[in-house]
Amino acid sequence: MNKSTLLCTIKSLRLFSSSVNAQSKNPGKYCLDLVRHNDYENYLCTLLLPKNLIPAAIAIRAFNVEIALVQDQSQQETIKEMRYHFWNDTLAKIYSDNPPEAPVPLELHRILKTQNLSKRYFQRLLDARWKKWKSGMFLNLSDVEKYSEETVSPLYYLILEAKNLKDVHVDHVASHLGKAQGIVTLIRSIPYHAQKRVLVLPQDILMENSVSTESVFRGEASKNLSDVIFEVSSRAKQHLDKAKSLRGKINKDVSTIFLPASNVERYLDKLQKVDFNIYSPELAKKENMLPAKLLIDKLFKKW
Known part of the structure; x- marks a missing residue:
């Protein structure tokens, strides 16, 4: 590291430190x-x-x-x-x-x-992002699944711990929902990451469907890219369906913890309606009624 870079790094970290200290009150x-x-x-x-x-x-x-x-x-x-x-x-x-x-x-x-x-759950969240940053890409869908579980499921495990609840069936729901939500989060982030030239789709599925990395970065919608999105989102749907199938085995008192599943399901439905075109303007529209919809989902114990 040269002197100029070092000074810039130190200055940036000092600004970061000052900012968080100002908020610590x-x-x-x-x-x-x-x-x-x-x-x-x-x-x-x-x-x-x-x-x-x-x-x-x-x-x-x-x-x-x-x-x-x-x-x-x-x-x-x-x-x-x-x-x-x-x-x-x-x-x-x-x-x-x-x-x-x-x-x-x-x-x-x-x-x-x-x-x-x-x-260990906090550490898992941190380590998973660190490994992804170092590796730079997902080679296959299994890598996407693993990353999704490691960056989402620990959040549910921790919230369940805060509730002082230990149950193998609940943990299974958290695991599958974590995978589903993590995959959907990656799909939703594609347009944003494309602008930064960061790829969050698995390499093997892109190659199988003849979709180039550059075309993703350029935001080019195509039938082949839609096929890629369909295959990746289908894996998310599988995990979501598995989580739903286990709902009957868990106490209704914890259903609200898994309420984000409603957002996952809602997005997958919208994605299907636009034929898996990740760049469709419909996917970017703000859902003004979302707070009300989530409240209804909670009241009727959808999850």
Whole structure:
């Protein structure tokens, strides 16, 4: 690293540190705002949880947002790497009763005083994104499934721990829903990542359907690309259906925890209606009635 790059890196990290320190006076509100601005659909679902579960769920999702944003906060690989190391060290400090003076670590530390949340699930969230950043691409659909489970299912496991619930059937629902939601999240992110020349589709399926990486980056809709999206989204649907099939084996009291499944199902239905054209304007339209729809889903215990 040359001197200029080093100085730029140090300056960026100082600005980052100053920003989080300025927000640390009200960690709970910071976490709430962070999730609302960056993970709106899950934010709405979280607000519909039992009141005593909301603070922990918001803190858990805020941690996930922070580490997910690492790659978007800077184009410099050195800064990305330092931030991942920052969060790795931060996680260790939180569980060593010595959290940094930053809002998300402080809020998580506060939650841990009353609720037993396993460090391994937070570590899994962080490690999965770190590995993806280092590898750069998914070779096949199995890689997509694994990444999806490792970046979504631990969130459900942690929220279930906050509820002090341990049940093998519930864990199975969390595993399958995590895969379904993770895959759908990747599909939804394709137009955004294409602008940054980041590929989130599996290489083997692209090659089988003669879809070039460049055409994805250029945002070119095609029948072949739709076939790729169909195949990937079908795997998400399989996991969603499996999660739905297990609902009868779990207590209805935990159904609200899995309410994000409604958003997954709703998006897959919309994707089918546009013939799996990921660049269709219909998919980008804001759903103004979403809060009401989720409330209805909760009241009728759809999940």
